[in-house]
Amino acid sequence: MTRDAATRRGNQHAITKELQCLLADIGRCRPAHIKPLSRLREDLGIDSFNVIEILVAIEQRYGLEISEDEASRTTTFKDLVKLITRRSTRST
């Protein structure tokens, strides 16, 4: 594994942990229930209002602006992680 790949993997791990906390705080779900393919609404029971709150919290935390199109395409936990890693990579 190259150093870049390791850094990316480390970042992704940190992002995953932080997102689990955000989902627990705002979406009121248990971190242990959150799996990569968990659907935010159907599997984790997060309502649409709280999903937007989570996305706004991500915007603030990572200094991103998420378009409404990107928001509507974000349905799983993995989508959230990918959204942040993709945008972070693009901005570095």
Added chain:
Amino acid sequence: MKRVALVTGGTGLLGSWLLRGLIARDYEKIYVLARGTRQRSAEDRVFDALRSHTNSVLIQRARKNVEVIDGDIRRPDLGLSPKTTHALLGHLTDIFHAAATADFRIPLDVIRVPNVAGSRHVFELALFGSRQGSVPLRVHHVSTVAVAGTSTGWFEESYFNRGQQFHNSYEQSKFEAEELAHAYRKKGLVITIYRPGIMTGDSKLGRTTNFKMIYQPLHFLAHNLFPELPANAQSFHSLVPVDQVAEAICLLSEVDPPGNPGVWHLLNPSEITVGEFVDTASRVFHCQKPKLIPIEQFPRSHLTALQWDLIEPFVPYFNYRLRFKAERTNTQLRALGFEWSCMTPAMLEQIFRYCVHCGFIPSSMRCPS
């Protein structure tokens, strides 16, 4: 005269408090219309809601004179069989129609189903009953002051259609339901309309089961999602605790039906400002207090598209200018021995603290800001 009531919305916040108020009175029988789910029967849902705020003495009483009927206001005849309808309508004296969906973000065609079509089904059944039954039947329709929509100045109990527009689908659907109530009055149905202000949890412990409407801004405030808010700190609102709204409806339902307009405004004369609301939230939830900037001066570029999406339904209420008159109602309520609790900062704190108590807002965040 023996009184027999039917309550819709008995699993909801106001409906369950209303049911508690009726159980404490001398109703011979109270029918509650409710829907069962895959997991729980209609009866379990009604009694679970009731138990969340009602003592065991009244629950015992409820076991004797409350009968839960599995039905659905969204369906014609409330989804009841002709046999059940016939048995019910023969002796009903009062229908308390409290079922409604209260949410600012639901599309109009969706929210119309429970709020407008549902009301039509209740009124239609009541009209049929009032023509068939041997006892006079009154309908108590729970509306909202939000039917005033974009009206300006003062909105009185006698006002209704002033050519107003609406801030959201909820307001419009409740207006349309009230429009139906007026139409059914013309057909001979006796309908009293109750328009509560913004409802909160109960006045003693702040208990609620519905965390929509006023509770949604609390949630995004607690999570520090807005360093700046398009809000006017001086805008006034009348917050009415749900237990008091239910008690006021129970009391007013016992006075002679008022003539024209037959509308009561259920509003607490002690109002709070948006500034006090935000201050209290930041104190209770230990969150940052956002800077409040009136909408007319708020630069749109200060928020992202998603922040606007989140906050847009609440902006009209953060910058509210409309005032409501409720002297006629409050004079009548005082004559009945009822006084609204003063909405002090301590009471507001109690209502907000319940959000932490029940886990709606975490007591400490896992994710530090």
